[in-house]
Amino acid sequence: MEAVQPNVGFVFGLFAAIIITSALLVVTLKNIFHCALALIVCLTGVAGIFVLLHAEFLAAVQVLIYVGAVSVLIIFSVMLTSNLASRRIVQTNQNALVAGFAALIFGAGALLLLKLHDIWPKAGSALPDDNVMTIGKLLMTDYMLPFEVVSVLMLAAMIGAIVLARGERS
Amino acid sequence: MVYYLALAALLFAIGLFGVMTRRNAIGILMSLELMFNAANINFVAFNQYLGGNGMAGQLFALFVVVVAAAEATVGLAIVLLIYRNWRGVDADNVSIMKW
Amino acid sequence: MTPYAYIIALLPLFSFLMIVFFLRWKEQVSSLFSISMIVLGWVLSLIVFIETLGRNGAPYESYFYITSFAGINFELGILVDSLTAIMLMVVTTVGACVQIYSVGYMKDDPRYSRFFAYLSLFTFSMLGLVLANNFFMIFIFWELVGLTSYLLISFWFEKKSAADAGKKAFITTRIGDLGFIVGLMMIAFYAGTFNYQGVFAKAAGGQIPAGILTVTAIFVFCGAVGKSAQFPLHVWLPDAMEGPTPVSALIHAATMVAAGVYLVARSMPIFASTADGAMVVATIGLITSFIAASIGLVQNDIKRILAYSTVSQLGYMIMALGLFGHDTALGEESVGYTAGTLHLMTHAFFKGLLFLGAGSVIHAVHTNDIQDMGGLSNKMKITTWTFIIASLSIAGIFPLSGFWSKDEIVATTLHHPVFFIGTLTIAFMTAFYMFRLCFLTFFGKPRDHHRYDHAHESPNVMTYPLVLLAVLSIFAGWWALPWLSHGYSSFVHFGEVKHEGPNYALMLISTIVAVSGITLAYLMYYRRSISAEKAAERFKPIYTFLYNKWYFDELYQKVIIDPIMKIADFMWNFDARVIDGAVNGTAWLTVLWSDIKLWFDVWIVDGAVNGSGWIIRQLGGALRYLQTGSMQFYALFIVVLVVLIAVFKFELVRIDRAWPFLTLVLALGFVALRFYSRLAAERNDGQSGISQEEKS
Numbered sequence: 014m015e016a017v018q019p020n021v022g023f024v025f026g027l028f029a030a031i032i033i034t035s036a037l038l039v040v041t042l043k044n045i046f047h048c049a050l051a052l053i054v055c056l057t058g059v060a061g062i063f064v065l066l067h068a069e070f071l072a073a074v075q076v077l078i079y080v081g082a083v084s085v086l087i088i089f090s091v092m093l094t095s096n097l098a099s100r101r102i103v104q105t106n107q108n109a110l111v112a113g114f115a116a117l118i119f120g121a122g123a124l125l126l127l128k129l130h131d132i133w134p135k136a137g138s139a140l141p142d143d144n145v146m147t148i149g150k151l152l153m154t155d156y157m158l159p160f161e162v163v164s165v166l167m168l169a170a171m172i173g174a175i176v177l178a179r180g181e182r183s
Numbered sequence: 184m185v186y187y188l189a190l191a192a193l194l195f196a197i198g199l200f201g202v203m204t205r206r207n208a209i210g211i212l213m214s215l216e217l218m219f220n221a222a223n224i225n226f227v228a229f230n231q232y233l234g235g236n237g238m239a240g241q242l243f244a245l246f247v248v249v250v251a252a253a254e255a256t257v258g259l260a261i262v263l264l265i266y267r268n269w270r271g272v273d274a275d276n277v278s279i280m281k282w
Numbered sequence: 283m284t285p286y287a288y289i290i291a292l293l294p295l296f297s298f299l300m301i302v303f304f305l306r307w308k309e310q311v312s313s314l315f316s317i318s319m320i321v322l323g324w325v326l327s328l329i330v331f332i333e334t335l336g337r338n339g340a341p342y343e344s345y346f347y348i349t350s351f352a353g354i355n356f357e358l359g360i361l362v363d364s365l366t367a368i369m370l371m372v373v374t375t376v377g378a379c380v381q382i383y384s385v386g387y388m389k390d391d392p393r394y395s396r397f398f399a400y401l402s403l404f405t406f407s408m409l410g411l412v413l414a415n416n417f418f419m420i421f422i423f424w425e426l427v428g429l430t431s432y433l434l435i436s437f438w439f440e441k442k443s444a445a446d447a448g449k450k451a452f453i454t455t456r457i458g459d460l461g462f463i464v465g466l467m468m469i470a471f472y473a474g475t476f477n478y479q480g481v482f483a484k485a486a487g488g489q490i491p492a493g494i495l496t497v498t499a500i501f502v503f504c505g506a507v508g509k510s511a512q513f514p515l516h517v518w519l520p521d522a523m524e525g526p527t528p529v530s531a532l533i534h535a536a537t538m539v540a541a542g543v544y545l546v547a548r549s550m551p552i553f554a555s556t557a558d559g560a561m562v563v564a565t566i567g568l569i570t571s572f573i574a575a576s577i578g579l580v581q582n583d584i585k586r587i588l589a590y591s592t593v594s595q596l597g598y599m600i601m602a603l604g605l606f607g608h609d610t611a612l613g614e615e616s617v618g619y620t621a622g623t624l625h626l627m628t629h630a631f632f633k634g635l636l637f638l639g640a641g642s643v644i645h646a647v648h649t650n651d652i653q654d655m656g657g658l659s660n661k662m663k664i665t666t667w668t669f670i671i672a673s674l675s676i677a678g679i680f681p682l683s684g685f686w687s688k689d690e691i692v693a694t695t696l697h698h699p700v701f702f703i704g705t706l707t708i709a710f711m712t713a714f715y716m717f718r719l720c721f722l723t724f725f726g727k728p729r730d731h732h733r734y735d736h737a738h739e740s741p742n743v744m745t746y747p748l749v750l751l752a753v754l755s756i757f758a759g760w761w762a763l764p765w766l767s768h769g770y771s772s773f774v775h776f777g778e779v780k781h782e783g784p785n786y787a788l789m790l791i792s793t794i795v796a797v798s799g800i801t802l803a804y805l806m807y808y809r810r811s812i813s814a815e816k817a818a819e820r821f822k823p824i825y826t827f828l829y830n831k832w833y834f835d836e837l838y839q840k841v842i843i844d845p846i847m848k849i850a851d852f853m854w855n856f857d858a859r860v861i862d863g864a865v866n867g868t869a870w871l872t873v874l875w876s877d878i879k880l881w882f883d884v885w886i887v888d889g890a891v892n893g894s895g896w897i898i899r900q901l902g903g904a905l906r907y908l909q910t911g912s913m914q915f916y917a918l919f920i921v922v923l924v925v926l927i928a929v930f931k932f933e934l935v936r937i938d939r940a941w942p943f944l945t946l947v948l949a950l951g952f953v954a955l956r957f958y959s960r961l962a963a964e965r966n967d968g969q970s971g972i973s974q975e976e977k978s
Contacts, residue, residue, distance in 0.1 A: 029190045032194060033190070033193055033194070036217050039197075039213055039217060040214055045209055048210060049213065059223070062224055063224075066228055066230075067231060068227045068230070068244070071223075071241050071248075075223075078248055078252050083251070083255045086259055087212065089259075091209055093263060093266070094263065112199075112200055112203035113200060115203070117196070119924070120195075122928060123192035127188055127192065131185070134184060135184065148242065166249075169253075170254075170256045173257050177257070177261060177263070178260040178263045178264065
């Protein structure tokens with residue numbers, strides 16, 4: 014793939030705009046429920062970016078897990094916990110000023126570094142077309158152990174979540 | 184490529200801001216998800232541009248997604264617990280660990 | 283069954299463990315379980331006995347090897363021969379009778395279950411002792427028997443006399459056991475094995491020097507002296523009567539004290555190889571028997587009379603065995619081995635019966651003093667008649683079992699005039715004191731009407747064992763009728779089978795002796811035609827001497843205990859003055875030196891430690907405000923640091939000029955921190971109000 018071509022550049026710009034805007038909405042909106050909706054938009058945008066980067070499988074996973082599962086989970090918790098979902102209260106704390114400053118410096122610094130250290134290649138390497146198959150094979154061969162470990166982690170998280178959320182029945 | 188990295192950096196900064204400023208614990212979790220995604224974009228981009236024929240970056244991103252999901256599950260369960268105990272999800276109130 | 287004979291010993295152990303761990307709280311269940319176990323053991327013993335009879339007493343041995351130390355093998359195994367089979371029968375029979383009897387006797391005792399547990403443990407030890415196939419094992423069970431005996435004698439430990447008697451029994455037998463241990467060590471050293479067969483083969487084969495063998499035999503005999511209450515260690519047995527009467531019957535009449543005799547019989551090959559050693563044994567037996575019988579003449583405590591009678595009869599057996607060893611070593615014929623073991627068996631039955639009968643009497647009148655009894659035959663028919671059967675048996679009246687065994691013993695002494703006369707004298711005294719006891723207890727006029735009125739026959743559970751033992755006391759000896767060609771002597775023998783035909787002259791003599799003893803008692807205590815008081819008055823010195831048991835206790839007190847106490851006192855004084863002085867002086871110096879070190883420690887060392895602690899504490903006090911408890915603040919902190927690191931890493935600011943910048947950042951950070959924490963504190967103060975609001 015060459016440097017971002019015009020049409021690709023346009024698509025990238027579109028997704029980038031969506032991501033940045035919705036991300037900002039996520040951290041600034043007063044209503045937490047609206048934040049969750051903005052998060053879904055943002056995550057979908059990231060999935061689009063993955064497609065642009067030839068990571069189709071990852072994009073699918075992104076949509077399935079993040080947009081599908083995690084977002085639903087978050088919305089559920091919002092509805093379970095926020096009887097204040099509709100109420101407009103201050104959603105930011107006293108850190109806001111300092112934190113804003115710090116985040117700004119961080120972001121600016123990162124961009125500055127990107128600018129200063131211009132070592133990034135313009136073109137990517139050719140990835141095999143059957144990404145999905147390659148990933149599947151790798152998961153079952155070279156990455157077997159991490160794969161299993163992650164499975165166990167998921168199981169543990171599941172049990173942990175059930176235990177935590179169940180509370181004491183008395 | 185630099186555009187992808189810039190996008191990721193901005194997303195990360197936004198997420199960071201959210202983590203530090205949100206009073207609502209769920210909000211903090213959402214901001215964390217933003218940061219994870221920023222990292223993932225970086226991984227995938229590096230894989231695309233610097234990874235040769237390998238898939239390490241994508242696989243790493245995949246694992247990050249899975250771990251993030253697990254983290255979200257447990258985190259939200261904790262939030263529920265906090266809600267039950269404090270009748271609220273304001274992270275500022277949950278400061279019993281302080282000096 | 284014989285290969286599994288060890289199960290007989292394990293049954294009571296099982297019952298002991300069950301009672302201690304599970305059944306303790308259910309008294310009836312405990313006793314029932316214990317009794318059923320020993321009855322089962324009795325049945326198995328009977329099978330083993332019949333099998334052994336079938337083998338004509340040929341020994342069966344099986345063992346497995348545990349470990350070996352210094353070339354000596356330690357084994358765990360069983361040896362079943364005629365002697366073992368007979369002892370198994372005796373122990374289980376008397377044990378079962380005693381346990382059944384105890385159900386009645388120990389009724390309402392607060393430690394009822396524990397009593398049965400102890401009885402079971404004792405039975406286990408005794409059976410193990412009998413079954414053992416080597417000296418090492420027999421020693422282990424020997425000591426176990428001693429322990430249970432201690433536990434049972436001082437069973438009513440609230441009573442000081444009972445506790446003292448337990449200690450006395452334990453310590454006295456320990457003296458004998460010391461000799462036994464030395465004997466065992468000599469056996470191990472010279473024979474190189476503990477196994478009976480191995481040791482006996484070496485002893486008989488003359489591979490051990492004669493002098494050594496004699497000394498070894500005497501040391502092994504020391505154990506028997508202690509356990510079987512032989513002179514000079516006989517003093518513990520009469521005192522042991524402080525225990526519950528069933529215990530006296532089981533341990534101090536029928537079984538435990540028989541262990542000593544059993545040991546001598548078992549080790550007969552050793553004694554039969556050393557004429558001198560065997561002579562010592564026989565002499566000790568005679569002396570013991572005589573002393574004990576003479577003391578028994580004048581005692582008034584029913585159980586003590588029986589105890590001295592026991593000691594006397596044990597002396598008989600020891601004497602017979604000793605004489606047999608002596609004669610055999612010199613190559614002469616003797617029937618002592620058969621006589622001793624036969625008397626061991628018959629004595630177990632009739633002495634067990636006597637003790638149980640005495641227990642029944644005590645149960646009825648609540649006293650041990652025969653001067654306070656009298657006329658009880660009207661009230662206690664079964665007890666009286668079984669008691670009289672036993673007395674006749676021990677006195678040696680034709681045709682009860684005691685007659686046959688005693689006759690054999692007398693026959694053993696034929697070639698030794700001193701022993702012959704001594705034996706007959708003792709037989710006379712035995713007959714006399716036993717019937718003195720009978721007449722005073724059961725006949726004549728009641729001397730204490732209050733007690734007499736309250737007397738009553740014991741419950742069935744107590745009288746049935748009496749009847750059973752009475753039957754055995756009559757018939758057990760018939761096995762050894764001299765007219766039988768395949769009787770006892772062909773079953774239990776040492777070396778060649780020796781069968782002696784009936785010796786009618788001897789029978790006549792011993793019967794005359796016994797009858798004359800009974801007649802004298804009859805005249806003195808029933809017809810009162812000879813006044814016992816006058817006789818006592820006339821022979822006052824002898825009477826007092828006998829009444830005070832030859833002053834053995836006083837002698838031991840003077841000769842052994844007092845000097846030991848004196849030495850102990852001296853040692854104590856030496857300890858208190860000299861050693862303690864030295865120790866205390868050292869201690870004083872140490873304390874002084876310690877004080878100096880203490881001062882150094884407190885002011886210098888602790889000062890340093892505390893000083894550094896103080897500094898850390900101050901630092902911590904300043905820094906603790908970083909722990910705001912708010913994760914978000916921590917996140918902020920991380921970000922700030924990451925930014926700082928990035929700044930230096932990528933040299934956005936040059937390090938050598940960074941000091942002002944760094945100082946500025948730190949100062950700003952500190953101010954921000956103080957500001958933030960004050961803010962947080964204020965917010966927390968107002969927090970409760972807000973959260974209340976949110977709740978509502």
